[in-house]
Amino acid sequence: MAMTDPRDDVAELVASMDAHLAATEELALEEEANRWLGEAHAVATDVAEGDLDEQTLVERVEKVLELLDEVDGTGHEEADQHVAAAERAGRRVLDRQ
Numbered sequence: 001m002a003m004t005d006p007r008d009d010v011a012e013l014v015a016s017m018d019a020h021l022a023a024t025e026e027l028a029l030e031e032e033a034n035r036w037l038g039e040a041h042a043v044a045t046d047v048a049e050g051d052l053d054e055q056t057l058v059e060r061v062e063k064v065l066e067l068l069d070e071v072d073g074t075g076h077e078e079a080d081q082h083v084a085a086a087e088r089a090g091r092r093v094l095d096r097q
Contacts, residue, residue, distance in 0.1 A: 010057070010096055013089045017064065018048040020086040024079045033074040037083070040067035044086070058097050065090045 021041035029037065047060045068087050074080050 010093050013093045013096075014044070014048045014057075014061070017061075017086045017089040017093070018044040020082040020089065021064075023082045024074065027074075027076050027079045029079055030073075030075040033071045033079075036067050036070045037074070037079075040064045040086070043067065054097065058094065061090050061093045065094075 018041070021037060021044050024034075024037045025041065043060055043064050047057060047064070052060065065087060068083060068090070071083055074083065
């Protein structure tokens, strides 16, 4: 049985986190939530597209989660689901480090 590189899983999780946050941009959200999500998405995209060392990757994912913690709800059920999925992906990244 072949072992997979845990970094591959991290790359998939980071891509998932980025994709879920990108999906919120298409939805009509409360202004404050939109601001936090926009910043979180920018950081997530940087992580997903960058070739970051492990420490920087962890710091950036932690930053995304901090920004998402500021969102008290988006006013949109689908967006709330994307935010929750992005948070789960980010926490799984941190759990693997």
